[in-house]
Amino acid sequence: MASQATVRRKPVPSLIQSTYEPQYALLDNPAPVEIVSPEKLVADHGDDGQAHYFSKSVKSHLRRPFAQRRYQGIKVESDEWQISDSQYWWIPIVWMLVWILIGILVGLGHHFAYRSLHEQPQSVFSQTWIHNIGTGAAFLVKSSFTLSVLTALQEILWFSFRQKAMKVSLLDKLFSLTSNPLCFGPSALINAPLATTLAAFAWIIPLSAILSPGSLTVTPLVHRNDSTCVVPTFAAASNNVSFWRIIPHGSTIYGPNAGINKLAGQVLAQGTILESKSPCGSNCSFQHSFDGPGLRCQNASNPSYLTADDGQETFWLSYNSTTYWNSTFGSGNTTMANLMTYRNNTKAQAGERSGYTTILCLAYNATYNVFVNYTNGVPGYTTNLTYNAPLESLNMTESMGYGSPWHTNSAMLVLEIFNNYLDGTWQQTPTTQYSIPDTSITQTTLAGDTDDANHGTAASLWFINQDLRTGVPELLTNLTLSTLAFSPVSTVTRCSVSMERLVYYYNPKLLLIPYSIALLLSLVALAVGVWVLRKTGVRTGQIFSQILVTTRNPQLDEISRGNSLSSADASALMQQKLMFGELKRGADGGKTRHAAFGSAEQLITLTGRKIS
Structure with a gap:
């Protein structure tokens, strides 16, 4: 049953911002309008009601001529109205600026917050909260900058639709660029280069949130404090250290005792400096200098008694030419030296009869400049020796008192225990295949033998481990520095104490x-x-209402027939080329001018800020 109703028409703002007042709205007695129910519509038009609905002529009382049209306050004729600028076309620009400003402010805050924590102890602020705040700041920065790009992208995307006709499948890809990276391709870049580039920006910017939180880390920092400390110095011949063998109730020194012999055995066998307790903590360093023994070795000629026959059976020969002072020999020899002759076999050449090498090592009173660095209680040494005068004119009595010549006597003490390991011979007579070395050279790191040292021939056992011209002086230096662990004499020097903390x-x-x-x-x-916004004067967006107002075209209804629920299987539809422009008069079945998607033949290109 048909019902009667009174319809009041109100002006509705649209994209073209026009209002109208239908003539019948001004009548005292408006004509009644028939309300058509959906059932009646279907009954009248069958299953294809939608097509008939769009083709059905409008009731005569709805087609009365307009009394007037208003366009921004200006009266124009019905066939002269035009689309102009959106009233608020600049709003997207404001939003882009707002998002960029937020990103800048949060980014600067992130930077200054991290900088304020630089080299601060880890305990001043919870590391968990620092991580959470940094991650949150990075998220806000990348989100703000990305939103700014997306705001520009939606305007540029619609501007691209005006430029050329594109397949519906390509339009789908362009709409999906920010959500599906698989939509990037040559066709998108060629047909919409600006939109494709900005969509790529929207994917790149979030990568900034990966590196930025990791710019603040927790690491150990060594803090150094300088102070004075008491460190041991070289005094091996001091009269209150028991490194000398002295006859009871006497004053003459007869050489090193068992204590320094044990020290020498350990140092020479390992080739390293004996570790001593740190005087300034587990992590500290200091530098000091003292006088001690030093050797300088150089090549010399082979002894004349090494004949061609006998020389093949000699592997090591070392002779110490230094003697003590005593009443019989007076002041003793004025030159302290060692002459060493040996076969120059490496370990790979053991058993071969290589040529001889002879070196002469002269003893000097050297100045030790030592830098000691303790790390977790383990010392490391950097030593520089300055060679002064040769050691000579020794006076080996305790009664001379500390000082000169005690420094010389200290050097002599270390040299003697050192030479006790090097002096001697290792020879084999032509009449026997076996020999026992008359030297302790193989107990040091300078030379070596195999595991069969007591059973094999000498020729198959002997080899050297390094160049003895540098190895012998270095081993003496290590022995001298090792005596600092037992020195009763100390000196004051500057120490740098290291403290490690997490910052x-x-x-x-x-x-x-x-x-x-x-x-x-x-x-x-x-x-x-x-x-783009200044060129078009219209703000758009990837929203439903924008799609709604730009697809009011009967041709679109025709090509999409049968796919009202989904376009997934609309292969023919995907090949249609559409663009965005002004429909030609009559293209939509009437004289109304408006912009919409359509084929190139239907449209007039939108140029500038108005419909042309």
Whole structure:
């Protein structure tokens, strides 16, 4: 049963911002309008009601001529109205600026917060909260810059639709660029280069959130405090250290005792400096100097008694030419030296009869400049020797008192125990295949033998481990430094004490570079977006209402027939080429002018800020 109703028409603002007042709205007695129910519509038009609905002529009382049209306050004829600028076309520009400003402010706050924590103890602020705050700041920065790019992208995307006709499948890809990276391709870049580029920006900017939180880390920092400390110095011949063998109730020194012999055996066998207790803590360093023994070795000629026959059976020969002072020999020899002759076999050449090498090692009173660095209680030594005068004119009595010549006597003590290991011979007579070395050279790191040292021939056992011209002086230096562990004499020097603590370390490059790149991309998008908005004068968006007002075209209804629920299987539809422009008069079945998607033949290109 048909019902009667009174319909009041109100002006509805649209994209073209026009209002109208239908003539019948001004009548005192408006004509009744028939309300058609959906059932009646289906009954009248069958299953194809939608097509008949769009083709059905409008009731005569709805087609009365307009009394007037108003367009922004200006009266124009019905066939002269035009689409002009949106009233608020600049709003997207404001939003782009707002998002960029938020990104800049949060990024700067992130930077200054991290910088304030640089080299601060890890305990001043919870590392968990620092991580959470940094991650949150990185998220806000990348989100703000990305939103700015997306705001520009939606305007540029609709601007691209005006430029040329594109397949529906390509339009789908362009709409999906920000949600599906598989939509990027040559066709998108060729047909919509600006939109494709900005969509790529939207994917690149979030990468800035990966590096920026890692710009602040926790790392150990060594803090040094300088102070004075008491350190041991060289005094091996001091009269209150029991390194000498002295006859009871006497004053003459007869050489090193068992204590320093044990020390020498350990140092020479290992080839390293004996570790001593740190005088300044487990992590500290200091530098000091003292006088001690030093050797300088150089090549010399082979002894004349090494004949061609006998020389093949000699493997090591070392002779110490130094003697003590005593009443019989007076002041003793004035030159302290060792002459060493040996077969120059390496371990790989053991058993071969290589040529002889002879070196002469002269003893000097040397100045030791020692830098000692303790790390977790383990010392490391850096030593530089300055060779002064040769050691000579020894006076080996305790009654001389500490001082000169005690420094010389100290050098002599270390040299003697050192020479006790090197002096001697290792020879084999032609009449026997076996020999026992008359030297302790193989108990040091200078030379070696095999596991069969007591059973094999000498020729198959002997070899040297290094160049003895440098190895012998270095081993004496290690022995001298090892005596500091037992020295009763100390000196005062400057110490640098190291304290390790966990601190925050900020690397600004890992934060500022990603943020700067994101900001640069956002500014590029802003510039392009402003240019497009000023050129078109219309703000758009990837929203349903924008799709609604731009697809009011009967041709679109025709080509999409049968696919009202989904376009997934609409292969023919995907091949249709559409663009966005002004429908030609009559293209929509009437004289109304409006912009919509359609085929190139249906449309007039939209240029500038108005429909032409």
